Amino acid sequence: MNFKTFNFNTMNLFIKTLLLAISLSVATPLLAHSDHDHGHGEEEEHEEPEFEKGPHNGRLLEKGHFAVELAIFEQGVPPEYRAWATLDGKAIKPGDWKLEVKLTRLGGKTDSFRFAPQQDFLRGQGVVEEPHSFDVSVTATHGKERYHWDFDSYEGRLEVPTKLAKASGLTTAIAGKGVLQERIKLYGNIVADPLRLSHIQARYPGLIRSVKPTIGMRVKAGDVLATVESNESLREYPLLSPIDGTVVERHANAGEFSADRVLFSILDERVLELHLQAFPTDAANVKNGQAIEISANGQTASTKIEYITPRHGDTPTLEVHAPVDNSAGNWVPNQAVEGWVDIAETPVAVRVENRALQSFRDWQVVFMKVKNTYEIRPLELGRSDGIYTEVLSGLNAGDEYVVENAYVLKADLEKSGASHDH
Numbered sequence: 162m163n164f165k166t167f168n169f170n171t172m173n174l175f176i177k178t179l180l181l182a183i184s185l186s187v188a189t190p191l192l193a194h195s196d197h198d199h200g201h202g203e204e205e206e207h208e209e210p211e212f213e214k215g216p217h218n219g220r221l222l223e224k225g226h227f228a229v230e231l232a233i234f235e236q237g238v239p240p241e242y243r244a245w246a247t248l249d250g251k252a253i254k255p256g257d258w259k260l261e262v263k264l265t266r267l268g269g270k271t272d273s274f275r276f277a278p279q280q281d282f283l284r285g286q287g288v289v290e291e292p293h294s295f296d297v298s299v300t301a302t303h304g305k306e307r308y309h310w311d312f313d314s315y316e317g318r319l320e321v322p323t324k325l326a327k328a329s330g331l332t333t334a335i336a337g338k339g340v341l342q343e344r345i346k347l348y349g350n351i352v353a354d355p356l357r358l359s360h361i362q363a364r365y366p367g368l369i370r371s372v373k374p375t376i377g378m379r380v381k382a383g384d385v386l387a388t389v390e391s392n393e394s395l396r397e398y399p400l401l402s403p404i405d406g407t408v409v410e411r412h413a414n415a416g417e418f419s420a421d422r423v424l425f426s427i428l429d430e431r432v433l434e435l436h437l438q439a440f441p442t443d444a445a446n447v448k449n450g451q452a453i454e455i456s457a458n459g460q461t462a463s464t465k466i467e468y469i470t471p472r473h474g475d476t477p478t479l480e481v482h483a484p485v486d487n488s489a490g491n492w493v494p495n496q497a498v499e500g501w502v503d504i505a506e507t508p509v510a511v512r513v514e515n516r517a518l519q520s521f522r523d524w525q526v527v528f529m530k531v532k533n534t535y536e537i538r539p540l541e542l543g544r545s546d547g548i549y550t551e552v553l554s555g556l557n558a559g560d561e562y563v564v565e566n567a568y569v570l571k572a573d574l575e576k577s578g579a580s581h582d583h
Contacts, residue, residue: 212312217245217282222299224308229260229301233289240293242274242285246301255283258303264295267318267529267536268560291524291539292317317521317537317574326533332565333530337558339512341546343505345446349437351455351485353494357429359404363419365391371415374408374425381405386425387413404429431488435464437481437500438472444479446504453483457498460491466502507544511552515545517564519571527556528563528570535563535570
């Protein structure tokens with residue numbers, strides 16, 4: 162890639178990212194404020210909510226002379242609903258009225274809460290799981306009267322048009338079951354495969370009359386490399402290449418005597434050989450047939466262990482051998498590489514790609530996607546193999562989540578000033 166092309170592509174990516182940030186902050190404002198008090202006495206620099214608050218800092222719901230204050234309380238306890246009711250401004254005893262709350266989350270999941278009397282309020286039975294972002298349905302009963310309210314309470318949610326998401330490189334994956342690979346890291350290098358290196362000598366010693374290829378030239382099986390005049394018959398015969406490959410050594414010139422030396426070395430570099438060193442601490446876990454992923458200079462390739470031999474020298478190590486497909490010409494002999502060897506597999510019910518994970522507030526999150534809507538999902542994480550991580554809770558199999566460029570969505574949430582202190 163030349164310098165001008167590089168600058169153009171870099172500038173193009175910068176402009177797309179900038180347009181996404183502007184669009185998210187202006188055209189599609191973040192709905193990041195919730196109904197409940199997350200603070201602990203600190204001032205929060207974000208917009209005041211559009212709903213009226215009651216004396217307990219909860220949302221005030223009114224129908225005529227009847228009113229309910231609904232709040233999420235989480236000081237010293239897991240988040241829970243608490244509610245107070247009044248009639249004509251006078252408090253109603255907790256045992257004299259009933260309340261039900263239904264939450265519908267992005268993706269259609271619903272949580273229902275019943276309430277029980279406690280002190281001077283009704284207490285919701287169950288934890289209000291994060292994120293506190295949902296459509297809320299509230300039904301209160303007092304005497305023979307029923308009261309109902311519907312409202313939305315979103316946080317960590319934003320809208321991104323399809324075209325803008327595509328232009329900004331937002332890609333997604335589906336959470337689901339899979340395996341975590343237990344891997345060990347080994348170091349080594351790629352060498353020429355001795356089974357694919359051919360050394361050519363003259364069949365009958367004599368005078369070399371002509372030589373065709375030079376070092377670095379590619380030849381095919383059957384191509385003439387040189388002609389030699391036999392000392393015995395004084396007749397010329399051709400030296401033919403036995404394989405397809407590249408001439409890596411040439412020790413022949415016209416007018417020289419061939420003797421019994423090697424005249425040409427030809428390497429078929431379409432398949433090379435991987436050598437990795439395994440120390441005693443790892444040697445017990447390395448076995449034939451295990452998968453290997455190698456990398457160097459931004460290139461990666463996959464292969465499997467073909468055989469294992471003791472390594473020559475003073476150090477007590479084993480040498481792992483594996484073929485490397487080099488049909489694309491990405492690898493060269495004597496290239497240093499690192500290899501990850503899969504030594505065990507652990508099945509998990511739900512896993513996500515590590516690239517999708519973002520630190521947000523005091524959580525590890527991914528951004529769940531439903532149509533054009535994106536929302537944070539705080540996760541409880543389990544084991545990881547460096548590429549995938551097990552999800553214990555917070556995301557279900559089948560949920561779609563953002564993998565590439567999730568940091569742009571995170572940046573917009575942080576820029577909005579939304580905070581949620583615990």
